[in-house]
Amino acid sequence: MAESFVFDIAESLLGKLASYAYEEASRAYGVYEDLKGIKDTLSIVKGVLLDAEEKKEHKHGLREWLRQIQNVCFDAEDVLDEFECQGSQKQVVKASGSVRVKVGHFFSSSNSLVFRLRMAHQIKDVRERLDKIAADGNKFGLEKIEVDLRLVQRREMTYSHVDASDVIGRETDKEEIIKLLMQPHPDGDGYGDRSLCVIPIVGIGGLGKTTLAKLVFNDKRMDELFQLKMWVCISDEFDIRQIIIKIINSASASAPNIALAYQENINSLDIEQLQTRLRHKLSLQKFLLVLDDIWNDDYTKWIDLKNLIKVGAVGSKIIVTTRSNSIASMMGTIPSYVLEGLSPENCISLFVRWAFKEGQEKEYPNLMEIGKEIVKKCKGVPLAVRSLGSSLFSTSDLDKWEFVRDHEIWNLEQKRNDILPALKLSYDQMPSHLRHCFAYFALFPKDFRFINTEITNLWASLGLLQSPNGSQKVEKIARQYIEELHSRSFLQDITDFGPFYFFNVHDLVHDLALYVAKEEYLMVDACTRNIPEHVRHISIVENGLPDHAVFPKSRSLRTITFPIEGVGLASEIILKTWVSRYRYLRVLDLSDSSFETLPNSIAKLGHLRVLDLSNNGKIKRLPNSICKLQNLQVFSVSGCMELKALPKGIGMLINLRELKITTKQSSLSQDEFANLSNLQTLSFEYCVNLKFLLEKAQLTQLSSLQILVVRSCGSLMSLPLYILPKLDALFVADCGMINLFLGDESPIKRWRMKFLHVENFPWLQVLPEWIEGAADTLQTLMIYNLPKLKFLPECLPRMTHLKRLHVAECPSLLFHPSHIHCLTTLEDLSVDGCPAWDWEYMASRSLPDNTMK
Structure with missing residues (x-):
């Protein structure tokens, strides 16, 4: 069943109602008493919501009662948003000083007289509904629980693709795979089919197949053995075209960890051009290719792909990871490597690492005994062990440990080796606000590579990032949430560049997100024939959108997004229907769309926080009515190559946090x-x-x-x-x-800059001196494709906070080896295409294993 997030929603709503701004607005518009009544009733109801969520499975009608509370809270939130819209409009009108603007405002539906009557009616209706629902709740005998105590102590975030120190019990498996990679092909390492040895790693979900492949892939011996290494995640759909693009991009990447470097623009090439480019990349190269997470059992598709990539040199190898023995048998040229569960001893060691601080387990022998019983139920699956260990990290509350051990979810009928109960238990231990945020991962497909800005904008636009003291920026709160989810093993593969960081959700954790969010969150594809009325958030993941009649007629939708590159909206009829129907939308992401006209009626979406029109290749003009969306926080027309101009009056969007522009x-x-x-x-x-x-x-x-x-x-x-x-x-x-040197003639100014990326300046011989002003704060320095660059900044030895230094395709660059001594905080050094560097000296430096590339 879907989860209820009503406690978090009620808490957020009470925070707004208690604010000085809302109190002043309610007095000004004569609705103070009704809003105070809503706040008082909701405060009483909130006290029993946590108990209701715990008991909803056992008491008939309680789940429906929670749904009614949640719906009325959402409606109240929409009403309060009207106050924000009105306040922003007044601010713009006052700042404009224009008689025309002021007259237009008076005759609009947002002027004070009309607004007062409309708000009074809506607020009275919300109060009456809430009072009735609250009275109905008395029959359930709920207890008062005011505070959500499920938050556990958070671990520090790590950023390497795979931290070998966190992997327990796989050293033997790693060496066995490496041994297979080093052996000659059993058919003689010939050419054509015989040039490819395919090694399948097979096992159930959560065992660590991908982690094992990464351990092998990143082993230094592989760099000596293979000229070219490529990593491609396949997942659900075995699309030959997309796989070719991924292989080419992986082969083209000069440094695998450079997430911000732009990949080849090959998406527009046809299949013939793509296969030619692929053969050129692989021809006569001895390569290692990892095809991760294969689900395709169509032998014809595999043969088609194999025929395209069997042009490598003698000794080329492919590693395949899959859950299916039949797929492993179909693809493998040698017997499958069957990955087993961890031994009981290794499971205990892994659990201890995630559940206790170092050495702490010796102080709690009683908890260790319970931990051993919990571990038995995880059936040797590392993901389950790690997830449950994380959920109990640094809590010595015996009741919580026994709750996890004895929970009835273990008794549910399960598929063989099903670890969803273990993950669900870990999820249940999270505080309400974190569970609410986690559910939004259900809107994205498996293996989606997240960037922090995308998920931050989504959470912020829906009011999920509430500052405890009112002063924290939403970006900082989002990072705390992401770190917390990562510490609980719900996120993985975090790559950090400071203001930008990337991460993935394990596919089993993604299954959990779908499980807990299925009633209000929906991914829509071309086969969708019905969208339930109660859905509030939808993502569209395939072109060939269903008819507009499929979309719900209720006005409850708050999110419409197109998360996948190349998938967008083409129908202006559907767009007009959405704009007229879903007036409470907070997020409208129309990226990668191909409609030509945005309707003037877009101004009706007064609650909108995110409007993303990026990568629309047809749109030439935008209606000036966009500038009436004063609640807008994020606006993007990036990649709209035909856009002639920004809408007039963009300065009226006074709440914008993020603005991305492409214009002629x-x-x-x-x-x-x-x-x-x-x-x-x-x-x-x-x-x-x-x-x-x-x-x-x-x-x-x-x-x-x-x-x-x-x-x-x-x-x-x-x-x-x-x-x-x-x-x-x-x-x-x-x-x-x-x-880039403009301003160098003035005295060096002190910066607070932490991140600097400079790319593709063929004429640049030295970097500008103003970089010296950031020497004390810079944490990430990324320099790509500067063929004439001779020296890094002279102030490099003074960059004592530098964590990441990435340099690529700078063939003239000279580097003084002694500078590396001063970079005491350096964690990630990636250098490629710089032959003048003294690599023998660099190799002698005692940098962390994951630092040098």
Whole structure:
């Protein structure tokens, strides 16, 4: 059954009702008493919600009661949002000073007189419904539990693709696979079919097949054995075209950990061009290819792929991971390597590592005995052991340990080796707000590679990131949540670059997200024939969208998103239906769409926080009515290559945190950005005619800007960095006319910059001196494709906070080896295409194993 997140929703709503801003607004509009009544009733109801969630499986009608509370809370939240919209509109009207704007506001439905009557009616209706539902709850005999105590102490976040120290009991398996890779092909290591040895690793979900393959893939012996290493995750759909693209991109990546380096633009190539490019990449190369998570049992498709990749040199090898013995037999050229569960001893060791601080288990022999019983129920599956160990980390409460051991979920009818009960128990130990955030992973497909900004914007737009003291930025709160989920083993493969970080959700954990979220969250594909009325969040993951009649007529939808690259909306009829029907939308992600016109009626979506129109290749103009969306926090037209201009009045979007722009404009009007005082991220991509970003007078008003991305703006002359005092991150790439040295003539200014990415400047021989101003704060320095660059910054030895240094395709670069002594905090060093570096000296340095590439 789906989970209820009503406690978290009620707590968030009470926080709003208790704020000074809402109290003032309610008095001004004459609805104070009704709002106070809602707050008082909800405070009483909230006290029993945790008990209700615990007992909902056993008491008839309790689940429906929780659903009714949740629905009325959502409706109340929509009403309160109206106050925010009204406040933002008043602020814009006041700032504009325009008689025309003020007259237009008076005759609109948002003026004070009309607004007062409408709000009074809606708030009274919510109060009456809530009072009735609260009275109905008395019959359940619920106990008062005010605080959600499930939060456990959090571990520190780690960022390597696989941390060998966290892997227990797989050393023998690793050596056996490496031994197979080092052996000659049993058929003689010939050419054609005989040039490929396919080694299948087979086992149930959660055993660690992918982890084992990564341990092998990252072993230094593989770099000596193979000229080329490629990693491709296949998952559910065995699409030959997409697999070819993934192999080419993996082969093209000069440094596998450089997540921000742009891959080849080959998505538009036809299959003939792709297979030619693939053969060129692999021909006569001795390669190692990992095909991770295979589900395809169509032998014909496998043969088609195999025929394309059997052009490598003698000794090329393929590792396949799969849960299916029949698939392993179909693909393998040698007998499958069957991965077994961990031994009881290794399971205990793994559990201890995740459930206790080092040495702490000796202080709690009683907990260790319970832990051994819990581990037995995990059946040797590392993911289950790690997840349950994480959920109990640093808690010595005997009741909690016994609760996990004795929970009735273990008695449910299960499939053979099913670990979902173990994961569900770990999920149940999470605090309500974290469980609520986790459910949104159900909107994304398996093996989706998340970037923090995407999930942060989603959570923030839906009001899930509440600051305990009211002062924390949503980005920081989101990072805390992601770290917490990672510490509980719900997230993996975290790659950190400071302001940008990437991660994955294990496919079994993804199954759990689907399990807990299935009634309100739905992934829609071309085969979907019905979307239930109570669904509030949908993602569309295939082109060939169903008819608009499939979408619910209720107005409850809050999220519509297209998360997969290349999948978007083409129908303007469906778009107009959505805009007219779903007035409470918070997220409308129409990225990768191909409609030509956005309707003027978009202004009706006054609750909208995210509007993403990125990568639309057909849209040329945008309605100025977009600028009436004063609640908008994220707006993107990045990659809209035909867009002639931004809508007029974009400065009215006073709540924008993130703005991403592609436009054919050569200049931006002087007052466009004057009122964007909350703007933290600003991106200009493919603005081929733009000569200047913004004038100095404007930028003094962008004092909150923290991230600036400038990419492929071929006419751009300069970067006005000297008036961005709070800039944390700068990404600049492929801007052929830009003068990076502007401002070097003035005294060196101190920066707070932590992230710097410079890419594709063929003429650049030295880096600008202004980098010296960030020497004390810089944590990530990424330099790619600067063929004439001779020296890294002179201040490099003073970068005592530098954690990541990535350099690629800088063949003229000279490096003074002694500089490495000073980089005491360096964790990740990746260098490729720089033959002048003294690698013998570098190899002698005692850097962490995962540092040097």
